[in-house]
Amino acid sequence: MNDDTLMTWKIHMVKQNPGKGIAVLIFILTVSFFAGVAGESLIFLFLSLLVLGSYVLPYFVPVSYTLTEKGITIRTGWMTKERDWKEFRRWERSGNAIKLYTMKKPSRLDNYRAWLLRTGQKGDEVEAIVARKIVNTE
Incomplete structure (x- = not known):
């Protein structure tokens, strides 16, 4: 780590x-x-x-999420995706997940460009970090 x-x-x-x-x-x-x-x-x-x-x-393999000072890493099986915090412009929480968007305003591209962080029981902790790193301007 x-x-x-x-x-x-x-x-x-x-x-x-x-x-x-x-x-x-x-x-x-x-x-x-x-x-x-x-x-x-x-x-x-x-x-x-x-x-x-x-x-x-x-759905069948564990998904590992890592939040760092620089960005986010998602590992699924053999795949690893990484993005910097500065690439995301807004976020919203929905149940046990937080969706991160790359555009400031809602767009048709949101479904293709957004990232979904499944939080499980750690929703409040993840939300606090995301809120600090991505400031919603709307």
């Missing part, structure tokens, strides 16, 4: 709601099976497993 680390936490979404995890797994296996049957090849079965599985990967 760096000296400038403000906070680190992990969220494992499938542990929070195992019923959804089982339903998603059954859905992926069913769709992949039918893709293999329709394509008359095991290649289609494995290809659909790969595509659908990679799409829902963050």
Whole structure:
């Protein structure tokens, strides 16, 4: 851990709601099976497993969040995303998550450019750090 680390936490979404995890797994296996049957090849079965599985990967593996003085790091499986605080212009809290936006005013691009920090039980602590680092001007 760096000296400038403000906070680190992990969220494992499938542990929070195992019923959804089982339903998603059954859905992926069913769709992949039918893709293999329709394509008359095991290649289609494995290809659909790969595509659908990679799409829902963050739900099944722990996601690690690190807030530092410089920015934010999100680690999911083998992927690591990093951004500086200065890239974000506003934020808002919604339940057990905080959404960070890159534009000062709401935009159609928010869904593509924003970051979602799932806070779990640490919502108030994360909100305090985010509020200090990103000052909402609206």
